[in-house]
Amino acid sequence: MEKYEQIRRKLIKRKENLEHRLNNIDKDILHTNTPPDPDSEEQALERQNDEVLDTLGGLVRSELEEINMALIRIEQKEYGTCSVCRKTIPIERLKAVPHTDRCVVCADLDVEE
Numbered sequence: 029m030e031k032y033e034q035i036r037r038k039l040i041k042r043k044e045n046l047e048h049r050l051n052n053i054d055k056d057i058l059h060t061n062t063p064p065d066p067d068s069e070e071q072a073l074e075r076q077n078d079e080v081l082d083t084l085g086g087l088v089r090s091e092l093e094e095i096n097m098a099l100i101r102i103e104q105k106e107y108g109t110c111s112v113c114r115k116t117i118p119i120e121r122l123k124a125v126p127h128t129d130r131c132v133v134c135a136d137l138d139v140e141e
């Protein structure tokens with residue numbers, strides 16, 4: 029069995045989950061069930077709601093992207109190697125943060141993670 033098969037399955041499951049959520053968010057934004065209310069106060073609320081959904085959608089999309097990248101790295105046998113220092117990332121870290129492409133040391137240097 030492939031070394032990272034378990035993690036790969038976990039990533040695919042997470043990906044399906046996120047895609048499903050993204051679908052629901054898009055549906056909400058399009059107001060398929062509720063046509064926009066002409067009442068201005070209601071509309072303002074709806075707009076606010078859309079902004080929240082938009083932000084949420086952005087977060088889901090960026091996580092999806094990270095998962096896709098991780099799946100590609102698994103295919104290319106790049107997975108589990110730190111993209112900065114090229115050291116092997118400990119399996120414990122990969123299990124905790126499956127979409128990571130950095131070891132703890134390099135991730136610490138990058139405030140973004």
Ligand SMILES: [Zn+2]
Nearest residue numbers: 110113131134
């Ligand atoms: Zn590193």
